[in-house]
Amino acid sequence: MKALELDEQIYIEGVSYPKEVELRGRISKGLVEEISRLKNEPEWMTRHRLRALEYFEKAPMPKWLTGIWSIDLDEISSYYIKPAHPKAEKWEDLPEEIRRIYEKLNLPETYAKYLAGLTTVLDSESVYTTMKDLLKDLGVIMVSMEEAVQKYPDIVKQYFGRVFPYTDHKFAALHHALWSGGVFVYVPRNVRIPYPVEAFFFIGSELEGQFEHTIVVTDENSEITFIEGCSAPRLKTFSFHDGMVELYAHQGSRLNFVTVQNWSRDIVNFNNKRGIAERNAIIEWIEGSIGSKITITYPSTILKGEYAKTNSTVVGIANGPFIKDTGSKIVHAAPYTSSRVVSKSISAKRGINIYRGMVQVNKGAKGAKSFVQCESLILDKDSKSYTYPIIHAFENDADIAHEATTARISEDQLFYLKSRGLSERESLSLMILGFIRDVFPRLPFEYVSMLTKVIQLEFSEMGGVG
């Protein structure tokens, strides 16, 4: 019995999976050309898509993915041809669990409807429109990716596919061929956006796509905290997601990218996330993954300039027979760079948490410092945690450390809390919240309170969605 490794295929103990991801059907050149035509794209983008499609067809299946899911390309093609029926049209159509959770979360009706996908536009009088105006005044560009391709081709060309090229692996290529939706954000020199931008509410519909492509660029000395997703449970119209986020932090700037996801439990959520940090710049990834059937995400950063820094905080919750395959990949390509990764995972009810991390310190990256800390909590005897750290040290003058522990909640701890009057479930969710508290200081207040409630509901009678 073996298990997943970054460079190998495997089984997960007790269950045998096919060796490779199964791909059915195909994506035709005609479909890609049609997508481009419908979006009215300039020729360079059409050519980009077609080259990516060619690569997708030639590229081998990535060896580090187990065959635990299959992708139906014909189904994806038809998704493009005709938009799927929204899963619900009225509040009453929503699955009962979702309605109950929304009720327990006490969300204002407009937000609940927005979250549920019943409306695509938020009330125009909301506080978010004021924020939108402020951004405009600051000179920040924040538009849909499609609009950016039309309106700002020169800037877009500088970054699109440069941070995460389609040649990286097969699913990156698929993404580049079929991308649709996503946001382009550009923060001009010296502009510091004073509050976190909860993109979900500003421009949410754009981020809803199956293949959305988001680019955030911070020019010299600027600063932004960008939050995508939301912790409330969401239904999606698709079953396979292959999105991409490319970040570029110019000299001295600071880019924080926050993703919180709680999608229904039948979705395969595949992410391609990478950032490049120049001299003195900081890129921070915060990733909270609660829902979906399988989530695969390894936010990565290349520390290109001296003194560049990156922090990555990843929280993965697999509450039920689901898989969270998360991690980080950091390359120290310049001296005095530093990285810090904190990964917290919780597995329960046959859930599986996998951490894959790579830290590479290139020759010449003198004085580089890296610290990775992984903690996993396994709540019951049927759940699992696998940690696969990979360290490549090519420079002797570097300080690299990776530590990981796997723990369980002891009967003693639960007993102690129960003796103070908490029920078993309440005790459990209190300990879990304590376990993942580290993520919280980075997030805006209402975010934290919604996330806290969602987690409490997750581990109480409510359980997950879908």
Next chain:
Amino acid sequence: MSITDLLREGFQRHGDSPTVKHYTDWGVFKDVFEKLANGELGLERKILVEASGGVRIEGRGEISLYEQNSNLSKYHMILSNEAIVAGFHGGKGFINVKPVAEAGVNIGNLIARIDSPGTLVLKVVNNVSNGLLLLGLNINVADNVEASIIVDMEEAPGSASSINFRVGTGRGSISNLVFLVSPGRMMRMEGLIKPGDNSLVLARLTGVLNEDSRIDAVVDGLIDGLNTTLNLYSTLYLSKHSTGSVRGRGTISSKASDARLVYGFESILEEEAVAYMQPFLEVNSNRVLEARHYARNYLVTVDKLFYLATRGLSFSEAKNIVLTGLLTSLMPGELRSYCYSEIKRRMRSLPED
């Protein structure tokens, strides 16, 4: 199947990514096996084994190879699976292993059965200059026995070897196992440690690599039963231009309960040295007392050296004492003094900064 057939299959297993090539210099193996298939190199299907102290050679057996991590085990199986069986009956025991010929492929297997408490030193010297040493090793510690075992592998700078091992310990046993290695051109080590119920295994890999030498060690561990502890620690000192890769998969199966598993890897690099560390941990249930792992790069900083210098040690003496201390840490007393003097000798032959 013949060697020629196998050469077509290569050495990496199906599913390995191209990166794995960097850990092991497969070219060395390919070259030797091609020459063997062409008749340009000879084949010796035996090794010289000398036993003394509490060890007696007890006959022949069949080696059990660990087949998870490369195709080398297939080559090994075709060439020879016959093993010499040595029984250790307590006290102090010594086994000296040497290749028969200085050239060609030298292959041999040793099964060591430890049935009484004591200390066993297994010394392997590889001076095969144009060829390879293929060594299969099975170490079995009997139920309720407390034993210390050191496997000391010293290779000449131009030599290469493939060592395949399996360590199994019995119920209620306590085993301290140290692999002390000085690789030559290329040492590939792959094996499995499987402790028995209610047993404790402290396994230690300590390596001193000369300039331009290379090691790729893959040490898997499996805890499958009750109340079992496996602690695997590795420290490699990498001189200029050397490469040290230590990988391993520590698994606690869902059948296990009250398991303790620690995988700790550490590398000390000189200029131009390269280290790969992959301590993988797989925990398949929560009936676990302790499961942790770490990997780190150890820096001998100016502050540490200064502290020792204020006590009268020159910087190079200070560095030496720190390195030797690190390389012999986490070992029980008797093994520590053996390793200490061996490491001192091997470090002395390394060029000064």
Next chain:
Amino acid sequence: MLEVKDLVVEVSERRVVNGVSFKVDAGELAVIMGPNGSGKSSLAYAIMGHPQYKVVSGSVIIDGVDYTSRPTHERALAGLFLGFQNPVEIPGVNLYMLLRSVLNKKMGRTDISEYVEGLEKRVRNEAILIGLKEELLERDLNMGFSGGEKKRSEILQARVIRPKYIILDEPDSGLDVDGVRSVADYIKEALYAGSSVILITHYPRVVEYVSPSKVYVMYRGRFVAEGGLELIDKINREGYRWLEAVGVESAGT
């Protein structure tokens, strides 16, 4: 005699010692006081020859020999010792290994890891005298030691090595009454045996038990006041505020 003459020291291009001079003879206790950041520890590091502390000018003379450009270990072998304020952790090395190596060196042996007759017993006895738990003797140096245990370990080393010129950097901070007492006892013993002690501190509780021959007050890299016990009394009463006035005239870069 240990003599420091017009020492000017820079670290990372910042001047931390700006012209310090003093002398200590056999059997003398010199106390160097001053607020945090005055350069006391930097002075100690420079006297010991830390590679990152550049001596711009001035000299360090031990028993008439100029050691200003000599490496640290030679100064230690000439009789210098530094008890650190924050001893660094050294995994892999324990007290026995360290002391064995040092004593072998002092005896002129080529193999410094050779067994030293009676060392183990001696170290164990010293540990009892100084109040250091025996199990810490086997542990990697300073790893997992509490602040007080680290200080005791420094004193233990000094007791075994028996240096001539002992610099103690804040040996009493973090110690309880018994600990301070044992540091004071050690100082008295060392002085009686003919060694010199330079005690660096900013609130000398130890001085209640031993009397210094000289007290220096350091501020912004310089000795701004010199005297005897009366200086210590002044600091105990008034703290360091009065230094501002004195400092203005003699402030360095």
